Amino acid sequence: MSDHSRNLAEPSVRPRRSVLYMPGSNPRALEKAKSLAADGLILDLEDAVAIDAKVAARDLVCAAVKEGGYGAREVIIRVNGLDSPWGEADIKAACAAGPDAILLPKVESAVLVRQVEQMMQEFDAPAHTKIWCMMETPRGMLRAEEIAGASDRLTCFVMGTSDLVKDLHAHHTLMRLPVVTSLGLCLLAARAEGLDILDGVYLDLDDAEGHRASCQQGLEFGFDGKTIIHPKQLADANETFAPSAAELEYAVKIIAAYQAAEKQGKGVVVVDGKLIENLHVENAKRLVSLADAIAALAE
Numbered sequence: 001m002s003d004h005s006r007n008l009a010e011p012s013v014r015p016r017r018s019v020l021y022m023p024g025s026n027p028r029a030l031e032k033a034k035s036l037a038a039d040g041l042i043l044d045l046e047d048a049v050a051i052d053a054k055v056a057a058r059d060l061v062c063a064a065v066k067e068g069g070y071g072a073r074e075v076i077i078r079v080n081g082l083d084s085p086w087g088e089a090d091i092k093a094a095c096a097a098g099p100d101a102i103l104l105p106k107v108e109s110a111v112l113v114r115q116v117e118q119m120m121q122e123f124d125a126p127a128h129t130k131i132w133c134m135m136e137t138p139r140g141m142l143r144a145e146e147i148a149g150a151s152d153r154l155t156c157f158v159m160g161t162s163d164l165v166k167d168l169h170a171h172h173t174l175m176r177l178p179v180v181t182s183l184g185l186c187l188l189a190a191r192a193e194g195l196d197i198l199d200g201v202y203l204d205l206d207d208a209e210g211h212r213a214s215c216q217q218g219l220e221f222g223f224d225g226k227t228i229i230h231p232k233q234l235a236d237a238n239e240t241f242a243p244s245a246a247e248l249e250y251a252v253k254i255i256a257a258y259q260a261a262e263k264q265g266k267g268v269v270v271v272d273g274k275l276i277e278n279l280h281v282e283n284a285k286r287l288v289s290l291a292d293a294i295a296a297l298a299e
């Protein structure tokens, strides 16, 4: 824990500022990821892998996860859907490999999540292997609440905005108005059930400014981090989703001021002309915990 926050923070949180997809069929990417500053890695067996490469990719990914070398980065295997020829075998192999999470694509019901939970028990998945859900279809959006509450093993939603835009017959736009309702439904459901939630990818690899704006918008919506598709998108995601030095300084200041006020029997305090109540302090503690967890990653 850093000095400024000693005795002020809540229990630590898991930084998920940047979570990088890579095709499970690409051995160079799987190796390269060991040196990249991503908080998480999604080793993909689904849409980034050609049909003829599905089985080889599964073997490659599971061997890489078993071998390790990814340090503090969270490692997630995205499996194929259970309605595909590969889904069940992917889940079985992933359970044996023991990543931090198995990411289910195109989730549309709580029943599906519970079915996977049951399969993971049967396949003896280690307790640390959680379930993450891709939220990326119209039906998934309409059932976000029931999906979010489906299993204690479920810890994170990941927005799949490419599939969503396709299914909606919508367009990718700068302000993302066509998907705002969907993002909002998933954010509400995730927060109501205590899940983390990651924003979708920004597809234009040559538009750094657009990517930065998309990260900032995701932060303002309330996402915990951004899924990305290329190492060059890492720095902006990491910077945007980390508390800034000024935010951190202010957080520490209001926690201390509130604690001092509490000792005098007061439930509110004014800091820099602004009213501070317990809810602001809760958020400040979350930011301090996040900053501490980010600092711990670098150690």
Ligand SMILES: CC(C)(COP(=O)(O)OP(=O)(O)OC[C@H]1O[C@@H](n2cnc3c(N)ncnc32)[C@H](O)[C@@H]1OP(=O)(O)O)[C@@H](O)C(=O)NCCC(=O)NCCSC(=O)C[C@H](O)C(=O)O
Residues within 6 Å of the ligand: 020, 021, 022, 023, 028, 029, 030, 032, 033, 044, 047, 048, 134, 136, 159, 160, 161, 162, 163, 164, 200, 201, 229, 230, 231
């Ligand atoms: C888009 C890419 C195919 C580009 O790859 P490449 O041509 O190799 O790029 P570069 O030459 O610029 O790469 C520079 C170095 O970085 C490494 N690299 C590149 N991309 C990755 C990566 N994703 N992970 C790890 N390392 C990466 C290269 O190996 C180079 O390193 P070096 O060898 O040392 O020079 C490629 O970026 C790529 O495949 N991206 C991921 C695509 C993907 O996984 N898509 C599926 C998920 S997106 C999605 O479906 C979301 C959701 O479901 C939805 O519906 O929205």
Ligand SMILES: [Mg+2]
Residues within 6 Å of the ligand: 047, 134, 136, 160, 162, 163
């Ligand atoms: Mg998708």
